[in-house]
Amino acid sequence: MDLREFLLARIAEDEARARTAAEDGTTCTGGWPPQRLLVECETRRELLRLDLDQAVCEDADRGCGHSGTDIEQGRCERQSADDRPLLRALALPWSTHPQHRDAWLP
Known part of the structure; x- marks a missing residue:
């Protein structure tokens, strides 16, 4: 599991919790309304998309020309989700999660 996959999994978990809270008419952890979560x-998914777009541009500037799918699937050895500063920052709220790696800390 790379950092992008880790983030997508955590976002999906948060989204499922928020949808359940919305159906139950309760609040989410921290007292947030489900809609806010x-x-x-x-927003986090959009940041992941923007980061991938940036990775594609950086890859093109280097002359590789990999697509977003290539980069997401690890086909470009110059691009690793684990090394993306934005993704490392997005992962901080889950730094105590059992699947989080210390190498992902900023």
Whole structure:
């Protein structure tokens, strides 16, 4: 599991919790309304998309020309999700998660 996959899994977990809270008419952890957490999940997904777009541009500047799919699937040895500063920052809230790696800390 790379950092991008780790983040997508955590976002999906948060989204599922928020949807359950919305259906139950309760609040999420921290007293947040479910809609706020759902918006946060979509925001994090958008940041992941923007970071991938940036990785594609950086790859093109180096002359590799890999697609976003190639980069996501690890086909470019110059691009690793584990080395992306934005992704490392996004992972901080889950730094105590059992699947989080210390190497992902900023």
